[in-house]
Amino acid sequence: MTTDLSDDYLFSGYDEPTRLAISSFHVTPQPGLIVPILSGICFYFLPKEKRDLPRDSPLEVLLGAVTECGSLTLVEFLLAVEEALKIEFNNAEMREIKGPAEFLALVKSKIAAPPATLDG
Numbered sequence: 606m607t608t609d610l611s612d613d614y615l616f617s618g619y620d621e622p623t624r625l626a627i628s629s630f631h632v633t634p635q636p637g638l639i640v641p642i643l644s645g646i647c648f649y650f651l652p653k654e655k656r657d658l659p660r661d662s663p664l665e666v667l668l669g670a671v672t673e674c675g676s677l678t679l680v681e682f683l684l685a686v687e688e689a690l691k692i693e694f695n696n697a698e699m700r701e702i703k704g705p706a707e708f709l710a711l712v713k714s715k716i717a718a719p720p721a722t723l724d725g
Contacts, residue, residue, distance in 0.1 A: 668705035
């Protein structure tokens with residue numbers, strides 16, 4: 606249940622449960638995998654001073670800790686989410702985000718929305 610080998614390398618820095626969830630999501634995008642994937646990515650990007658947070662902390666707590674990082678880390682985090690979930694964020698959407706709940710809602714809406722086509 607894996608995707609191509611470039612994905613194996615791309616996501617190799619995450620823990621095994623996160624890698625498996627991403628791989629499964631790429632085969633069949635299941636909404637139930639969103640929170641485990643986001644939690645794993647958040648945990649990967651946590652600053653050293655926040656690494657004492659339990660791995661099973663609520664997603665809102667993990668997202669909040671990541672948003673406290675510098676802007677470069679936040680951009681890297683957003684790119685990682687895009688790659689893992691095969692979605693894209695635009696600047697207008699990102700400006701609307703006020704907190705973890707809005708971010709999660711945006712991600713879920715991206716997954717639920719059918720992909721845009723050139724036909725219209």
